[in-house]
Amino acid sequence: MEKNQKVGPSSYSEPLVDNPALVTFFIRHLNFWYGDFNALTDVSLDVRKHAITAFIGPSGCGKSTFLRCLNRMNDLIAGTKVEGTVLFDQADIYGQGVDPVDLRRRVGMIFQQPNPFPQSIYDNVAYGPRLQGIKNKAELDAIVEKSLDKANLWKEVKDILNKNGLALSGGQQQRLCIARVLAVQPEVILMDEPCSAIDPTSVQKIEDLMHEIQDQVTIIIVTHNMQQAARVSDYTSFFLQEVAGEPAILVESGPTSDIFTNPIDQRTEDYITGRFG
Amino acid sequence: MSDPTNEYTDWEEFEDGTLTEEEVELADDRWADAEIEDSARSIDETGDEKRNVVAELMRERAAKAQSRADDDTVDKMIGIVDGEAPVGIDDGIDLAAGAGAGKLQLVTRQTQIKEFVLASVFFLCAIVAVLGVALIFAFVAYKAFPIFTEVGFGNFITGTEWSGTEGKFGIVPFIVGSFVVTLGALAIGAPLAVMTAVFLSELASKKIRSFVRPAVELLAGIPSVVYGFFGVVVIAPIVSRLFGGVGFGPLTAWIILSIMIVPTIATLTEDALDSIPMGIREASFAMGANQWQTIYKVVLPAAKLGIIDAVILGMGRAIGETMAVLMVVGNAPQLFAGITRPISTLTSQIVLDMGYATGTQRTALFGMAAILFIISMSLVLTVRLLSRFGQEMSG
Numbered sequence: 001m002e003k004n005q006k007v008g009p010s011s012y013s014e015p016l017v018d019n020p021a022l023v024t025f026f027i028r029h030l031n032f033w034y035g036d037f038n039a040l041t042d043v044s045l046d047v048r049k050h051a052i053t054a055f056i057g058p059s060g061c062g063k064s065t066f067l068r069c070l071n072r073m074n075d076l077i078a079g080t081k082v083e084g085t086v087l088f089d090q091a092d093i094y095g096q097g098v099d100p101v102d103l104r105r106r107v108g109m110i111f112q113q114p115n116p117f118p119q120s121i122y123d124n125v126a127y128g129p130r131l132q133g134i135k136n137k138a139e140l141d142a143i144v145e146k147s148l149d150k151a152n153l154w155k156e157v158k159d160i161l162n163k164n165g166l167a168l169s170g171g172q173q174q175r176l177c178i179a180r181v182l183a184v185q186p187e188v189i190l191m192d193e194p195c196s197a198i199d200p201t202s203v204q205k206i207e208d209l210m211h212e213i214q215d216q217v218t219i220i221i222v223t224h225n226m227q228q229a230a231r232v233s234d235y236t237s238f239f240l241q242e243v244a245g246e247p248a249i250l251v252e253s254g255p256t257s258d259i260f261t262n263p264i265d266q267r268t269e270d271y272i273t274g275r276f277g
Numbered sequence: 278m279s280d281p282t283n284e285y286t287d288w289e290e291f292e293d294g295t296l297t298e299e300e301v302e303l304a305d306d307r308w309a310d311a312e313i314e315d316s317a318r319s320i321d322e323t324g325d326e327k328r329n330v331v332a333e334l335m336r337e338r339a340a341k342a343q344s345r346a347d348d349d350t351v352d353k354m355i356g357i358v359d360g361e362a363p364v365g366i367d368d369g370i371d372l373a374a375g376a377g378a379g380k381l382q383l384v385t386r387q388t389q390i391k392e393f394v395l396a397s398v399f400f401l402c403a404i405v406a407v408l409g410v411a412l413i414f415a416f417v418a419y420k421a422f423p424i425f426t427e428v429g430f431g432n433f434i435t436g437t438e439w440s441g442t443e444g445k446f447g448i449v450p451f452i453v454g455s456f457v458v459t460l461g462a463l464a465i466g467a468p469l470a471v472m473t474a475v476f477l478s479e480l481a482s483k484k485i486r487s488f489v490r491p492a493v494e495l496l497a498g499i500p501s502v503v504y505g506f507f508g509v510v511v512i513a514p515i516v517s518r519l520f521g522g523v524g525f526g527p528l529t530a531w532i533i534l535s536i537m538i539v540p541t542i543a544t545l546t547e548d549a550l551d552s553i554p555m556g557i558r559e560a561s562f563a564m565g566a567n568q569w570q571t572i573y574k575v576v577l578p579a580a581k582l583g584i585i586d587a588v589i590l591g592m593g594r595a596i597g598e599t600m601a602v603l604m605v606v607g608n609a610p611q612l613f614a615g616i617t618r619p620i621s622t623l624t625s626q627i628v629l630d631m632g633y634a635t636g637t638q639r640t641a642l643f644g645m646a647a648i649l650f651i652i653s654m655s656l657v658l659t660v661r662l663l664s665r666f667g668q669e670m671s672g
């Protein structure tokens with residue numbers, strides 16, 4: 001892998017990982033359009049395996065857009081266009097003939113608004129395994145329990161598995177969504193501001209579980225809560241749209257401690273210290 | 278709705294689902310802004326605050342990792358949980374209190390009266406519908422009542438022979454006929470309509486939708502006599518050629534009626550599908566489901582109640598449809614004996630006989646109307662109860 005390549009159009013260059021096996025997503029010169037609107041330009045980044053990476057930046061700077069490029073969720077929006085390279089586990093996800101459905105099975109996603117299906121808690125978690133053809137009740141039971149347990153929700157719901165998922169509190173719903181994703185054993189989980197609409201206790205439990213599952217999955221989390229980024233992540237990337245209507249850029253990436261204590265780019269410094277947002 | 282940054286209660290409202298997504302987003306932004314402002318303020322005050330804050334966070338993180346390793350987790354972290362509380366919210370309350378203190382406007386008498394009048398008008402409109410149903414039923418039942426003494430309730434609803442000249446007034450053939458025609462039309466029309474709605478709401482591109490949807494809606498605007506005419510001229514000969522018989526009978530009625538109920542069911546089903554939050558479709562796709570799995574396993578189950586409602590209304594339309602059925606069903610007062618053998622329904626028989634019937638026969642027609650009324654009412658109630666039961670089972 002190229003060594004001294006610039007990461008993003010900033011002066012800061014994160015040393016690139018030598019061993020490609022340690023990189024989950026290898027992204028180079030990514031451009032993204034919603035119709036005519038160029039939302040992101042020239043984003044380059046290495047996302048490390050089994051690390052927690054945080055994307056920070058002001059509202060509307062393309063964090064969600066970028067995240068959704070990584071599991072091709074943007075394919076579902078008509079008129080979008082991607083240019084550049086995104087390698088997942090060294091395979092080009094925008095390559096010819098690549099099945100986005102299979103990609104999404106391996107790269108799970110958690111959304112800002114908890115979105116459980118209006119079905120029982122059990123059926124929510126069993127959804128993915130059933131899609132994969134698992135029918136055996138005992139096997140499903142085991143997966144459901146294990147996934148809910150990993151999502152720090154099992155204790156709260158083990159007696160109400162037949163209740164509708166929508167009957168849970170917002171924070172519980174979000175953990176249910178995490179359990180639902182964990183049930184298909186994804187290699188990566190993309191989280192788009194998973195904690196911004198839920199109660200503090202659940203936030204705590206989600207941050208805990210992120211660390212607990214870190215050795216099994218790579219996690220990328222978008223957050224506009226900088227304390228959260230600092231608390232949970234190993235690496236941080238700062239996105240910024242400097243002029244409205246112009247494409248956003250990736251200003252700076254690096255280990256979280258560096259980004260928060262010794263940012264190289266003045267704009268990162270300004271954002272961290274709250275001078276614009 | 279009130280300023281989302283003002284109170285915690287807004288967040289509770291969101292939990293209840295009374296806040297819209299936009300409002301939540303707005304609240305989010307303000308929350309984030311407030312947080313940023315707040316940290317900026319403290320940094321401006323003491324220059325090195327930022328480093329301290331971050332160092333603090335780092336320490337917290339290290340401590341957390343440590344405590345996780347120690348395998349005793351939750352209690353120690355309550356402090357961090359508290360730190361997560363939105364910083365800007367207290368300020369919001371202060372501002373609000375400062376601005377309006379002691380100067381709240383009272384509701385004027387005028388407003389009270391206006392609101393009362395408005396409420397009454399709306400109440401009256403609602404009452405008209407209920408009264409209408411009650412009055413019509415009372416009228417029909419009153420006119421029908423003599424049949425129960427003249428023919429006898431039992432003879433009337435269990436008799437299988439209908440002949441005005443012989444004084445036989447058994448309506449079983451018509452009840453059976455109505456059910457056969459309605460259920461058959463539903464069996465063909467409901468899947469057709471639901472699939473049309475799924476196509477329009479989930480699959481069709483904007484362009485295709487822009488001419489398919491008006492076409493479906495236009496079906497509802499065609500007068501039923503035109504459908505009947507189409508049945509007589511086009512469908513009946515085809516049925517006759519393919520299945521034998523005269524071409525007038527249940528099969529022809531099913532084909533015509535199933536097309537007639539498509540717009541009702543399709544439009545309402547489409548509304549039901551459109552009201553399903555985009556988020557659960559996204560969730561399904563993000564789980565690695567394909568379009569069909571998403572439709573079949575997530576979208577349709579979620580819209581189940583709306584679709585059942587749509588089918589009920591379609592059923593109501595089918596069982597009450599008169600003119601088109603009258604023109605194609607054959608109008609023979611005999612029991613259903615095959616899909617090409619002419620039969621008659623409650624509605625078509627009433628219309629056929631109403632012009633000349635007198636005395637007991639006329640009364641019998643009112644009796645049939647009353648029975649029809651009761652049948653459609655109980656259909657609606659049954660399906661509603663079933664769907665509520667189904668909802669409780671799954672919820």
Ligand SMILES: Nc1ncnc2c1ncn2[C@@H]1O[C@H](COP(=O)(O)OP(=O)(O)O)[C@@H](O)[C@H]1O
Pocket residue numbers: 034037039057058059060061062063064065066077
């Ligand atoms: N579906 C869409 N169609 C058109 N523009 C969009 C769409 N989604 C987002 N955008 C625009 O793209 C930019 C980045 O949005 P987003 O990725 O949601 O930002 P963030 O997640 O950082 O708040 C914004 O200017 C937004 O208005």
Ligand SMILES: [Mg+2]
Pocket residue numbers: 063064065192193
């Ligand atoms: Mg976003």
